[in-house]
Amino acid sequence: MTMKQRKIPMRKDIVTGEMQPKKSLVRVVKNKENEVSLDPTGKKPGRGAYVSINVDVARQAKAKKTFDQAFDIKIDDSFYDELIEYVDHQQARRELFDNE
Template identity: 75%
Template sequence: MKKRKIPLRKDIVTGEMFPKKELVRVVKNKENEVSLDPTGKKQGRGAYIGLDVAIAKRAKTERTFDKAFSLKIDDQFYDELIAYVDHQQARKELFKDE
């Protein structure tokens, strides 16, 4: 069987390349609304962040997405991002056998 190519994306916080499945996409749409994009299919400009709570907390302290999207983003968004990443990290550890 032919080996499938794994798409890689760059983590905006660390600058490292990761497989797309190990990242979460954050998207800014035309109305300048920033949101999480778990499906990776939303319209707009996207940036990726690793599924690691430490990376998400670093993004909050450095205001990474403010710089990436040239917007002032609420702390509430960063808190939502940290909670989402924490949840996904826990799921990944729970279901790692499958």
């Protein structure tokens, strides 16, 4: 008997436009106060956008100011630096634990 295939929630990477499993993306959220933050749990209230856990993609997001456009606000570079750092860390962890 084969195990039932669970439906994998897909989300669109805002930088590349590709649909990917939600697990391989990180959510960025803008709240009512127009604060933009990383949302690793995916549960913060506000408008969310997703980006790949991929350092190159995170760097592209910074270069193109992707989230400034998505949320229609000016975002500080320090946010993008935090995003790149977070993604870098997650990518490294994933490479360590991917063989489980």
